[in-house]
Amino acid sequence: MIKNLEKKLKKRSPLRKFGAMVSLVTTLMFSGIGANATEPGKMCIVLDDAGSTLRSYENLKKLKKQNVPLTIAVMPNSPYDLNSLDELTNYDNAEILLHQQMEPQRFNDCSWLQKGLELTLRNKKQEYNPKIHAAIYSWDTPEMAVKILGNNIEKLNDYLININSDKRILGFNNHMGSEVTRHPDIMTALAEYAKKNNLYVLDSLTTSDSVLHDISKKIGHSNTFERNGLFLDNNVKKTRPLEFLEKYKVGIENGNSYILIGHIDNDVTVNDIIIFYNNGNKLSRLSEMK
Numbered sequence: 001m002i003k004n005l006e007k008k009l010k011k012r013s014p015l016r017k018f019g020a021m022v023s024l025v026t027t028l029m030f031s032g033i034g035a036n037a038t039e040p041g042k043m044c045i046v047l048d049d050a051g052s053t054l055r056s057y058e059n060l061k062k063l064k065k066q067n068v069p070l071t072i073a074v075m076p077n078s079p080y081d082l083n084s085l086d087e088l089t090n091y092d093n094a095e096i097l098l099h100q101q102m103e104p105q106r107f108n109d110c111s112w113l114q115k116g117l118e119l120t121l122r123n124k125k126q127e128y129n130p131k132i133h134a135a136i137y138s139w140d141t142p143e144m145a146v147k148i149l150g151n152n153i154e155k156l157n158d159y160l161i162n163i164n165s166d167k168r169i170l171g172f173n174n175h176m177g178s179e180v181t182r183h184p185d186i187m188t189a190l191a192e193y194a195k196k197n198n199l200y201v202l203d204s205l206t207t208s209d210s211v212l213h214d215i216s217k218k219i220g221h222s223n224t225f226e227r228n229g230l231f232l233d234n235n236v237k238k239t240r241p242l243e244f245l246e247k248y249k250v251g252i253e254n255g256n257s258y259i260l261i262g263h264i265d266n267d268v269t270v271n272d273i274i275i276f277y278n279n280g281n282k283l284s285r286l287s288e289m290k
């Protein structure tokens with residue numbers, strides 16, 4: 001993931017000619033590009049995979065107790081998706097996204113990718129059943145992709161309405177998707193749907209080849225974002241998320257804003273976010289990143 005982001009930043013950085021690229025990219029990642037010195041930037045943390053495991057559900061309760069300002073991405077048709085919505089409905093400082101499952105690269109060769117995509121996999125020959133299926137595959141037509149996204153959002157929103165919640169699904173980001181997000185036809189259809197329905201688009205950028213954010217911008221959808229910071233828990237054994245979070249503070253003071261992604265079923269990530277917030281650091285939700 002870091003490699004992908006580095007590749008993308010390399011493409012964009014005007015300083016690419018100078019110095020060792022990896023260290024430069026790492027420096028840019030934390031100190032920011034195009035600083036606006038007049039006022040500090042913002043940090044938004046999106047926590048993915050809500051609903052996927054019991055641990056994700058327990059960690060959500062922990063974050064709610066502290067009312068940490070976060071954007072929580074709920075995975076539809078997952079074991080704890082609806083329980084997570086029960087918690088989120090009165091978690092004041094949380095915003096909710098749909099964590100839209102999308103086929104990754106090397107999907108057919110990796111059993112762990114297959115296991116992590118959705119509970120009941122769908123193949124080309126099977127008919128889509130919204131009760132058990134939730135993921136978008138690269139062989140889906142753009143119309144089918146929109147239908148799946150729409151059904152997933154509707155299902156979660158219907159539940160929120162049923163429990164008299166004031167909250168709604170504000171938009172979506174991609175779960176996996178290194179294959180699907182490279183497909184311009186599917187991404188155009190999803191971006192058009194998001195624009196029409198006033199939904200936020202967040203490109204998780206699981207591949208530097210993703211076209212979701214670029215297409216969304218091109219069609220004039222103003223509420224579109226992409227991850228421009230690290231995946232917080234990429235390698236927690238080597239670097240603690242808290243260490244990464246602290247490093248972004250310099251860039252924020254210099255006027256840069258960051259959207260980072262972590263995983264709610266990762267205890268270290270969740271505990272470090274709580275520590276970071278309780279140390280007095282300001283966190284913003286996705287809607288505040290405009």
Ligand SMILES: [Zn+2]
Pocket residue numbers: 048049099174175176
């Ligand atoms: Zn995910």
